[in-house]
Amino acid sequence: MTITAYEPTDTTSIVMAPEVYRRLPDNILADGISSGDHKVIGRLWIFGALLFGLFTLVADILVRVERIDTDGVQLFSNASAYEQWFTLHRVSLVFLFVVPMLIGIANVVVPLQIGAPSLAFPRAAAAALWSWVVSGIMLIVSWAIDGGLIDRGDDVVNAPTQLSMVSFAALAVSIIVASMVIVTTIFTERSQGMSLYNVPLFTWSMLVAGAIWLMTLPVLVANLMIMWIDARGDAFHSFGGENLYQQVGWVFDQPQVFAFAIPVLGMLGEVVPVALRRRLKQYDLAMIAIGAFGAFSFGAYAQTLFNPNASTTWLYVLGSITLILPLLALLGAVALTGAAAGRAPQFSSHLVLAVAGIVALLVAGAVAAVRVADSLLAPVISWLHDAIEFVSGSDWNWLTRFENWIRENFNEVAGSSLSNAMVQLALVAGLLAAAAGLFYWAPKIFGHKLPAGVGLLVALSLLGGAVLSALPDAISGFLDQPDFVARGAQRDGVEILNTISLVGAIGVLAGVLALLAAVAGSFVFGDDRDEDDEDPRNPWGGHTLEWLTDSPPVPGNFAGPLVVTSEAPLLDDDFENPYAEVMS
Amino acid sequence: MTEITLTDPSSMVVTDGPAPFTPRPRTVQIGTALMTAASIMYFGGLFGAYVSSRNRFLTTQDGLEAAGERTSSWIPDSATVELAPPTIMAWTLLMSIVTMQWAVYSYKRDDRAHGLLGLAVTAIFGVAVINQVVFQWKQLGLVIDDVSGSAAATLIYTITASHVGMIAIALVMLLFVAFRALASSATSEHVDSVASVAVFWYAMVALYFIIWILIFITK
Numbered sequence: 139m140t141i142t143a144y145e146p147t148d149t150t151s152i153v154m155a156p157e158v159y160r161r162l163p164d165n166i167l168a169d170g171i172s173s174g175d176h177k178v179i180g181r182l183w184i185f186g187a188l189l190f191g192l193f194t195l196v197a198d199i200l201v202r203v204e205r206i207d208t209d210g211v212q213l214f215s216n217a218s219a220y221e222q223w224f225t226l227h228r229v230s231l232v233f234l235f236v237v238p239m240l241i242g243i244a245n246v247v248v249p250l251q252i253g254a255p256s257l258a259f260p261r262a263a264a265a266a267l268w269s270w271v272v273s274g275i276m277l278i279v280s281w282a283i284d285g286g287l288i289d290r291g292d293d294v295v296n297a298p299t300q301l302s303m304v305s306f307a308a309l310a311v312s313i314i315v316a317s318m319v320i321v322t323t324i325f326t327e328r329s330q331g332m333s334l335y336n337v338p339l340f341t342w343s344m345l346v347a348g349a350i351w352l353m354t355l356p357v358l359v360a361n362l363m364i365m366w367i368d369a370r371g372d373a374f375h376s377f378g379g380e381n382l383y384q385q386v387g388w389v390f391d392q393p394q395v396f397a398f399a400i401p402v403l404g405m406l407g408e409v410v411p412v413a414l415r416r417r418l419k420q421y422d423l424a425m426i427a428i429g430a431f432g433a434f435s436f437g438a439y440a441q442t443l444f445n446p447n448a449s450t451t452w453l454y455v456l457g458s459i460t461l462i463l464p465l466l467a468l469l470g471a472v473a474l475t476g477a478a479a480g481r482a483p484q485f486s487s488h489l490v491l492a493v494a495g496i497v498a499l500l501v502a503g504a505v506a507a508v509r510v511a512d513s514l515l516a517p518v519i520s521w522l523h524d525a526i527e528f529v530s531g532s533d534w535n536w537l538t539r540f541e542n543w544i545r546e547n548f549n550e551v552a553g554s555s556l557s558n559a560m561v562q563l564a565l566v567a568g569l570l571a572a573a574a575g576l577f578y579w580a581p582k583i584f585g586h587k588l589p590a591g592v593g594l595l596v597a598l599s600l601l602g603g604a605v606l607s608a609l610p611d612a613i614s615g616f617l618d619q620p621d622f623v624a625r626g627a628q629r630d631g632v633e634i635l636n637t638i639s640l641v642g643a644i645g646v647l648a649g650v651l652a653l654l655a656a657v658a659g660s661f662v663f664g665d666d667r668d669e670d671d672e673d674p675r676n677p678w679g680g681h682t683l684e685w686l687t688d689s690p691p692v693p694g695n696f697a698g699p700l701v702v703t704s705e706a707p708l709l710d711d712d713f714e715n716p717y718a719e720v721m722s
Numbered sequence: 723m724t725e726i727t728l729t730d731p732s733s734m735v736v737t738d739g740p741a742p743f744t745p746r747p748r749t750v751q752i753g754t755a756l757m758t759a760a761s762i763m764y765f766g767g768l769f770g771a772y773v774s775s776r777n778r779f780l781t782t783q784d785g786l787e788a789a790g791e792r793t794s795s796w797i798p799d800s801a802t803v804e805l806a807p808p809t810i811m812a813w814t815l816l817m818s819i820v821t822m823q824w825a826v827y828s829y830k831r832d833d834r835a836h837g838l839l840g841l842a843v844t845a846i847f848g849v850a851v852i853n854q855v856v857f858q859w860k861q862l863g864l865v866i867d868d869v870s871g872s873a874a875a876t877l878i879y880t881i882t883a884s885h886v887g888m889i890a891i892a893l894v895m896l897l898f899v900a901f902r903a904l905a906s907s908a909t910s911e912h913v914d915s916v917a918s919v920a921v922f923w924y925a926m927v928a929l930y931f932i933i934w935i936l937i938f939i940t941k
Binding site: 258259262314315318319321322325326327352353354355356357358359360361363364367368370371438441 | 748752753756757759761763765766767768771865866873875876877880884
């Protein structure tokens with residue numbers, strides 16, 4: 139709800155938020171359901187995502203417990219049930235957990251960062267939220283009653299599977315609408331003087347991510363509609379063979395899976411300059427890096443069902459490898475800022491979380507590079523061998539043997555549990571960015587800071603858990619462990635690696651539980667104000683517009699329209715701060 | 723700069739709408755353009771599936787033919803795919819572009835009568851196309867099965883049904899802007915809305931021409 143008219147009586151209270159907006163509303167349910175306020179909608183996205191996230195991670199642990207013993211299926215009723223839970227975990231990790239968390243934070247923060255009073259289409263934002271909740275529940279229920287999208291063999295596609303296709307499509311449409319709202323807000327609601335070339339980096343990263351989601355997820359919906367209409371036919375499904383997961387698998391494969399981690403880069407660009415208490419040097423380079431990362435993560439073309447050679451084409455390879463280059467460029471920009479600052483960064487939990495997110499993303503990129511090494515390395519070695527033979531006349535047979543070894547071994551890992559390692563790391567990177575966002579913008583989202591100690595615990599648990607669960611999976615890939623199918627003849631050592639992987643997954647769950655406890659605890663028990671802060675509006679010394687307004691922001695967010703001239707207006711001498719008098 | 727003061731909550735008038743601090747240039751148009759782009763990507767996915775599946779099927783048939791084995795066509799011989807109804811639909815939609823633009827032009831000039839007339843005629847064209855598609859589905863005789871080994875039926879039904887869905891959405895949007903114009907004192911206030919619908923409508927027509935060529939011309 140936002141204010142459209144009022145009766146000014148006392149100008150000294152210009153930025154004082156009424157107490158009624160600082161506390162929980164009397165009727166949470168009615169207020170939440172009917173609200174078009176971007177902050178309420180954003181909080182509901184975040185809470186919903188955390189709850190769905192707990193389910194997701196429990197499902198992850200169950201399938202990892204099952205994998206400890208590879209001789210047969212013990213925990214689940216049969217192999218099909220195990221595969222369905224595995225794919226459910228993967229779908230919900232993206233569409234019920236990581237992406238909704240990022241959307242929730244963006245719903246709250248983006249309008250504040252650009253000086254807007256609200257989102258562009260508040261009712262569409264609310265509709266996206268509630269359709270996401272309903273379709274998410276439908277998805278889980280349909281999957282749980284034998285409706286998972288897996289290899290169905292020659293069976294007729296049953297009604298629960300058809301329901302899972304429709305609910306998955308509805309889930310994707312909800313994310314598309316939410317992305318449209320965020321992108322439109324950034325395009326149309328910016329403050330005067332704020333061009334697209336000087337928006338804050340988190341907003342920029344959400345613009346890039348939203349645009350990529352908006353352009354790629356409709357293709358997923360198209361896939362699901364084809365599957366659904368095919369399943370509605372009179373006889374066996376005729377389209378795309380019997381493997382239903384393969385038809386949507388590109389969403390969870392490289393390069394598309396990296397599109398869900400784009401805001402990781404924005405988060406880093408946001409918190410590092412604040413920690414160093416100066417502008418981001420090479421801001422333009424950081425923008426280009428984020429844009430390029432987004433462009434290279436566009437993965438709707440890499441559908442192996444329609445193009446069986448897609449996993450080995452140069453385009454696919456280059457698209458995957460070059461993801462790392464923009465990442466390095468951004469790190470370069472941040473490093474330049476650090477070097478130029480010549481001072482130690484202000485230590486905070488959100489800084490640790492953001493850095494942990496980048497580390498997870500780099501490791502995910504490295505795993506992705508290993509996965510396509512067959513496509514990249516083998517042709518290079520072949521070319522090298524031919525060149526040496528042409529120049530020197532001698533035949534370097536060991537190079538040919540090396541090339542053949544790479545072709546044999548790396549080609550096999552493409553569909554192995556190495557894929558799971560990559561997906562896990564990329565998505566936990568997104569999760570770490572979301573956690574960093576929650577800790578950084580907690581004063582704006584929840585009205586007060588979250589405990590820093592818990593933040594460090596979350597960072598340690600999430601990053602440590604992700605690495606511990608993903609790297610054994612990556613090694614298992616070379617020992618013939620398949621991505622998620624139950625059948626397969628794994629080699630010795632896989633079970634030990636799977637046990638380590640389970641410990642890592644428990645670590646990730648512990649991190650999310652700590653995050654949930656911090657959010658819930660501070661929301662219920664926390665004070666409205668952090669007494670120690672000199673300025674409760676801007677406890678970190680932030681540079682962007684969201685730190686001007688109250689914590690939490692008043693309805694309408696700002697006292698009036700703002701005029702800015704740079705990406706960090708609070709550092710500008712010429713910035714006319716409407717709150718300056720009250721602050722002094 | 724207008725200074726706004728927040729004081730006693732009891733003095734505030736609270737509504738569901740966003741606070742009108744700044745003018746919002748073309749917000750509806752940009753939002754609609756983005757959703758139109760998403761729709762185009764959706765059809766891009768469908769067209770990609772259609773082209774690659776058809777290509778794969780025909781390649782298989784070429785192999786069978788070379789081996790002297792019996793071959794079948796992409797669209798099963800039992801199906802009746804007439805070119806006349808789709809062509810009439812294409813021309814109907816082409817005409818609807820003119821009437822849609824007529825409505826936009828009239829809205830800009832505060833010509834309520836012609837604006838509404840333009841929207842109404844456009845809507846009639848849209849309904850007529852839906853009617854023809856349903857007629858064509860009954861004529862087609864395509865069955866989704868795995869007997870022929872062709873995925874043509876699945877894909878043709880998905881693509882054409884999705885396009886009917888797009889027309890239906892466009893019609894709802896038309897209805898919405900028409901009601902807003904009826905309730906307004908000046909239609910020029912709603913040019914953004916009607917122009918947004920027009921963008922979506924034009925994209926829908928363009929997509930139909932691709933369907934016309936891809937499915938019904940090339941078969």
